Amino acid sequence: MAVEAQRLAVLGAGNMGSALIHGLVQWGHVEPGCITAVDPRPSVRQSLDALGVATTDQAPAALPGHDVIILAVKPQVAPALLAELCDQVEPEQTVISVMAGVTTAAIEGYLSGSVPVVRAMPQTLVRLGAGATALCAGHHATADALALAVALFERVGSAVVVPESLMDAVTGLSGSGPAYLYTVIEALSDGGVRVGLPRDVALRLAAQTALGAARMVLESTDHPAVLRDQVTSPGGTTIAGVHKLEEKGLRDALISAVQAAAARAAELGRP
Ligand SMILES: NC(=O)c1ccc[n+]([C@@H]2O[C@H](COP(=O)([O-])OP(=O)(O)OC[C@H]3O[C@@H](n4cnc5c(N)ncnc54)[C@H](OP(=O)(O)O)[C@@H]3O)[C@@H](O)[C@H]2O)c1
Known part of the structure; x- marks a missing residue:
């Protein structure tokens, strides 16, 4: 079923819910009139009203007539919300x-019948x-329900399907990943300032370099190590920098960061 044909109810329009709504409207060719956002905060509802999205603070009333219900509230709010919605x-x-x-089992535990549940990070x-x-x-x-959810998130980026047992690992990598890369970009621009560049120039160069390198990895069939080798001349500047990264343990730091965040996700998910 095409994403355009779906009516979406987004329960919780905070950081994540409203990012998704804005992304779907701006990049995903989803008509704002096909979306209903539910959130208790009047300021959140006002900004989505301005986008043309229907808004309400009453979750049960928002569900009829919608094909997809997106749960984007904080996990601690979920039990009360799901208990309120279970029969609807x-x-x-x-x-x-x-x-x-x-x-997904925890969510299914609240719902009656065989409602399809897909979990996304x-x-x-x-x-x-x-x-x-x-x-x-x-x-x-069903395969159709999963395909619909994948298609929805592909409208606003890329989407992969994994077994649920790997969701904590995903949280450690891509869930927390933007924060790691903001730190890397900030540190690179600090390096630029350290060697004399103005901050705005350093930040722009660092961020665009990260964007271009990421696109190269996604668009090339080569392993990142091969791509790095292609830009590292013998006895040159880049190998001097790469040597310093190895000496300072950048690789170890990033692997440990993903491992620590995945472990924390598992800890938070325990009842
Ligand atoms: N932020 C991220 O980068 C990110 C990434 C991946 C996944 N997530 C997940 O997305 C979910 C939301 O995170 P967030 O960062 O967007 O949190 P958030 O900014 O606090 O947004 C949650 C929104 O839900 C509202 N809400 C509370 N009770 C509600 C109810 N019964 N019905 C409808 N809305 C209700 C909250 O209003 P009040 O503030 O008035 O309570 C708030 O506006 C979390 O489960 C999180 O794990 C977030």
């Missing part, structure tokens, strides 16, 4: 949860149409 969600609707650490980069999202299917999710 129909098996013809697809529930997509972006809540970190909340399993997106990023707020979906607002720019540049998010990386991993998805997994719950027990009752």
Whole structure:
């Protein structure tokens, strides 16, 4: 089923929910009139009203007539919200949860019948149409329901399907990844300032370099090590810099960061 034909109810329009709504409208060719956003905050609703999205603070009233229900509230709010909605969600609707650490089984436990549940770990980069999202299917999710959820997130970036057992690993890598890369970009621009560049120039050069390198990795069939080798001349400047990165343990730091964040995601997901 085409994404355009779907009516979406987004429950929770904070950072993630509104990033997704803005991304779908701006980049995903989804008509704002096909979206209903539910959020208790009047300021959040006002900014989405201005986009042409229907808004309400009443979750149960928002569900009828919607094909896809996106759960984008904080995990601690989920039990009360799901208990309120449990009898309102129909098996013809697809529930997509972006809540970190909340399993499909936990969500299914609240819903009656065989409602398809898909879990997604997106990023707020979906607002720019540049998010990386991993998805997994719950027990009752049909191939069509999963395909619909994948298609929705592909409208605002790229999407991969993984087994649910890998969702903590995804959280450690791409879920927390934007923060790692903001740190890398900031540190690179500090390096630029250290060797005399104005801050704005250093930041622009660092960010565009990260963007271009990421595109090269995505668009090339070569391993990143091969790409690095192609820009590292013998006895040149780049190998001097790469040597320093190895000496200072950048690679080890990044691997450890992903491992620590994945472990923390597993810890938070435990009942
Ligand atoms: N932010 C990210 O980068 C990111 C990335 C991946 C996944 N996620 C997931 O996305 C979810 C939302 O995170 P967030 O960062 O967007 O949090 P957030 O900014 O706090 O947004 C949650 C929104 O839900 C509203 N809300 C509370 N109770 C509600 C209810 N019963 N019905 C409808 N809306 C309700 C909140 O209003 P009040 O503030 O008034 O309570 C708030 O506006 C979380 O589960 C998180 O794990 C976030």
